[in-house]
Amino acid sequence: MFQLQRYHVNAGSFYVNRKKPMILEAYLATCVGVAMYDFKGRIGGLAHLLLPEPVSADSIGDPAKYATTGMPLFLDALVDAGADPEQLKACVAGGALVRPLAELDLSLNTGGRTEAAVRQFLDHEKIPIIKAETSGYLTCRLSLDTQRWEPSIDPTGEDKAASEATIAQPTAQDIQTAIDTLQPIPQIAIQILNLLEDGNYDVQAVADQVRQEQVIAAKTLQLCNSSFYNRGRKIESIDHALIMLGRDLFVKLVISSIIEEFFSRYVQGYSLCKGGLFSHALGTAITAERIARLTGLAPPAVAYSAGLLHDIGKVVLDQFVADAFPLFYRRLQEQDTDFLTVEREFFATDHAQVGFQLARNWAFPQSLTDSIGLHHRIGTQTDCAPLIILVHLADHLMTSFHAGFKLGGQNATQVAWCLGKLGIPLADYPKIVDLVPVQFSDF
Numbered sequence: 429m430f431q432l433q434r435y436h437v438n439a440g441s442f443y444v445n446r447k448k449p450m451i452l453e454a455y456l457a458t459c460v461g462v463a464m465y466d467f468k469g470r471i472g473g474l475a476h477l478l479l480p481e482p483v484s485a486d487s488i489g490d491p492a493k494y495a496t497t498g499m500p501l502f503l504d505a506l507v508d509a510g511a512d513p514e515q516l517k518a519c520v521a522g523g524a525l526v527r528p529l530a531e532l533d534l535s536l537n538t539g540g541r542t543e544a545a546v547r548q549f550l551d552h553e554k555i556p557i558i559k560a561e562t563s564g565y566l567t568c569r570l571s572l573d574t575q576r577w578e579p580s581i582d583p584t585g586e587d588k589a590a591s592e593a594t595i596a597q598p599t600a601q602d603i604q605t606a607i608d609t610l611q612p613i614p615q616i617a618i619q620i621l622n623l624l625e626d627g628n629y630d631v632q633a634v635a636d637q638v639r640q641e642q643v644i645a646a647k648t649l650q651l652c653n654s655s656f657y658n659r660g661r662k663i664e665s666i667d668h669a670l671i672m673l674g675r676d677l678f679v680k681l682v683i684s685s686i687i688e689e690f691f692s693r694y695v696q697g698y699s700l701c702k703g704g705l706f707s708h709a710l711g712t713a714i715t716a717e718r719i720a721r722l723t724g725l726a727p728p729a730v731a732y733s734a735g736l737l738h739d740i741g742k743v744v745l746d747q748f749v750a751d752a753f754p755l756f757y758r759r760l761q762e763q764d765t766d767f768l769t770v771e772r773e774f775f776a777t778d779h780a781q782v783g784f785q786l787a788r789n790w791a792f793p794q795s796l797t798d799s800i801g802l803h804h805r806i807g808t809q810t811d812c813a814p815l816i817i818l819v820h821l822a823d824h825l826m827t828s829f830h831a832g833f834k835l836g837g838q839n840a841t842q843v844a845w846c847l848g849k850l851g852i853p854l855a856d857y858p859k860i861v862d863l864v865p866v867q868f869s870d871f
Contacts, residue, residue: 437476440493440866442502444473446509449575456522457831458539461570463519463579466511475502480541483858495545516555519579521570523562567831617686624729625793631675647685697749704833716822718863725814734799741783821846
């Protein structure tokens with residue numbers, strides 16, 4: 429049976445389709461998605477909005493991220509493609525509160541305010557909303573079938589959870605065997621992580637090592653030429669990449685390419701889309717690096733590495749999640765469910781504990797080992813290192829605003845506590861959200 433091509437609309441962007449049969453989709457948690465279409469003219473599109481309005485003058489360069497600036501652009505693009513404004517209909521989804529909830533989530537109401545701005549715009553333009561599922565607590569997928577011109581809103585992960593399964597809980601020995609038999613990341617990655625920790629390294633020596641690893645070199649060039657990092661000339665060699673990108677960015681992309689290759693060998697259960705776990709890791713890395721630059725509380729390169737590696741324990745548990753997915757998924761949908769608690773119920777451990785053991789086995793720098801093992805446990809340690817708080821906050825932001833990459837949500841999140849520890853006023857939280865990247869990978 430012929431299947432329509434699927435096009436994923438990234439957070440902070442929109443896509444307009446004219447008569448080409450395909451399925452546009454966006455995965456939504458706190459973000460709000462809007463599908464608009466002219467059935468008669470066979471023109472429509474989908475917008476994926478992060479925030480209600482720009483947070484500062486610097487935000488104007490990315491207007492599609494915000495409801496007040498992105499919706500007019502989206503409508504203009506539809507009209508320019510030939511849509512009749514009087515024939516347009518809309519479907520709205522998202523704006524969810526990501527559990528477990530804190531009082532701050534309710535008071536900030538980021539998703540609710542974005543939804544209100546969308547509804548105000550549609551009402552002003554007299555565009556009827558024919559379907560809407562907003563607020564609530566669950567992530568969802570908004571889709572627009574441009575062959576039948578039908579929008580749909582479905583819980584994220586429901587398609588993978590369709591079949592029932594009876595599973596045997598893995599024993600502690602099963603988990604340990606999986607840890608012991610896991611092929612480690614290449615030694616060059618360990619060397620780079622230690623170099624970044626020191627902050628003083630010979631980048632030419634790194635480039636020489638990369639050239640000797642064909643797979644790593646190819647992946648590095650692929651990432652160097654992705655639209656997020658390279659908006660100019662095509663980079664054709666490792667030496668060219670070093671010259672064009674500079675020392676720090678080049679080394680960052682080398683380690684990213686190694687981790688992407690490592691994740692891609694294993695992940696089937698946690699990822700909700702191809703490359704989902706790595707995409708979440710990469711977005712968390714970029715967000716953590718940006719928060720580190722803003723606060724000055726951790727070296728940006730180290731924050732990037734910590735964000736990239738924070739979920740590495742999921743590689744070990746992934747095979748068990750894949751076997752248990754239907755039951756695991758349904759347990760996560762229950763009210764007030766804590767993600768790590770569900771992992772422990774099924775596996776008698778969690779990905780942070782497993783990741784901590786992996787990091788120690790592979791001799792990661794201590795700061796990275798701690799951030800991997802403790803990024804979900806910040807509430808238990810009032811003297812928590814800033815790097816761990818940075819990673820926790822970046823992980824929370826990616827889970828809230830880039831839903832659909834990976835299964836599940838966040839452990840109990842104390843956003844106000846995190847902001848206070850980082851010296852960020854609560855009123856500046858929208859500015860922190862604004863650090864979340866719109867597009868960060870072509871994988």
